Amino acid sequence: MRAVQFEEYGPPSVLRIAEVEAPHAGPGEIRVAVRASGISPGETLIRSGAMRGLVPVTLPYRTGFDAAGVVDEVGEGVTGVAVGDEVFGMTAMTARGANADFAVLAAWAPKPAAWSWEEAGGAAGAAETSTRVLDRLAVDAGQTVLVQGAAGGVGTVAVQMAVARGATVIGTASERNHDFLRSLGAEPTTYGAGLAERVRALAPDGVDAVFDCAGGALPDLVAIAGDPARVVTIAPDLTAASHGVHMSHGAPVDDTGAALGVGADPLAVHGLPIAVALAARGRLRVPVAAAFPLAEVAAAHELSEGRHARGKIVLVG
Template sequence: MKAVQFSQYGPPSVVHVADVAEPHAGPGEIRISVRASGFSAGETIIRSGARKDTMPVTFPFRTGYDAAGVVDEVGDGVTGIAPGEHVFGMTDANHRGANAEYAVLVHWAAKPDAWSWAEAGGAAGAIETATRVLDQLPGGKILVNGAAGGVGTVAVQLAIARGATVIGAASPRNHDFLRSLGAEATTYGPGLVDRVGSVDAVFDCAGGALPDLIEIAGNPVRVVTITDTTAPQHGVHFSHGAALPRADPLAVHGLAPAAKLAEGGRLRIPVAATFPLSEAAAAHELSESRHARGKIVYLN
């Protein structure tokens, strides 16, 4: 089968499609014929080699951990699902490999009819991440810093569904979009403290502004970041679900409730762009431009 991978650190051009052996569903797993799969922005950092000392990988590195498609294999011990059903979900973090023609999922939920394949393909990772962080934060008034990205757009909607008032910080061109999701909008960068005032909690999806975010929240324990690795120096929690020490438990319990929100028209998965697997390098370039609003998705 065809799958996206890279075999060395470097620029986007090192990413390519290779012919690899098909995976098969083991106990507690399902296999899908992939219709769409999400691009993982964090994999651009891995690919660049910027974290090779703290996050070494074995080459070739297969990319992608969320996907949607049609079930075609059901592993031992799996009940309540059958071949032919439409699902979205996540691969094992140690193996990834969702950006491919077939993928094995270890966590999944039924695909909402309200979502296109592209939306469903990019949904699971963002939902898990947003749920994981929101579970750690108090409710009330929440600032989402970097609110127009793949995780930020989902975090805004899930926080609102929990009853929070949400301020989304993003570039001015995304303000109307954030308002359409139900958030108040502001610009990130210098002057953020004066523009926002105080909030009950901060969900940081952008990085680079922790001192300001702590001042806005009033306490570093009310700030959680998914991007800023300097967090421990500020007393802020850096949340990640990667297969590394100190990872937070995955919030996969959020998948099914999110699907119900989608069926009720309360959760959209904004798609910034779609690419075939053969244009994986272009997907990496778009992600690194930081101009993508929503999820980047591969379509099969």
């Protein structure tokens, strides 16, 4: 089968489509014939070498964490899903490799009928991450949440999931994306200098929680929240600890439910069925910024690195 991988750190041009042996579903897993898979901004940093001191990898490294496709193999002990079912989900964090013709999923849910394959292919990671952070921040009805970087792949889903919890959401984005954020249920504002004043004008009673998807503004975000414990970032911001801010990244869990990995949070895989339920009610869509053929993965990474894509970037075919 074809799979995206890189054998050395570097620019998007180091990515290759390799012919590799197809994986098989182990106990508790399923395999899908992939129809679409997501591009992860975190993996663009891994590929570039920017994260080599924090995220050691074994080369060659196969990319891709979330995918959607048709089940063609069911592992031992798996119930509730059958060959031929349409699903979306995530690989094991230690395996990855979803940017391929076939992928083994460790967590999955039925593909909502309302979603295209492109939407479903980029949904699982965003739904899991959004749920993980919103849970940690204990976001609930009646609260006000600031989502920094609200027009990106995770931000667009986080806005909708927070709104579905009954929260009032303020989202930062460039002005060209403000009407788009309003369509998702957020009150938009621009990022950058003067953010605290703009947020105060929109939320005179204060902000209960801050979900940072973008990075680079933690001092302002802490000032807006009034307490670093009320700020969680998913950006790879090495200054987070010095500001008292938790940097959330997912990891597998052991038999006790503890996360495996320094500073890691357990994966919020319960976010997948939540996403399915919201999609069925027309309350969650997965905006797709662009879809590229698998062979054009380098162009997809280039677009992701530009940090201006509105929604998810996915690979198809």
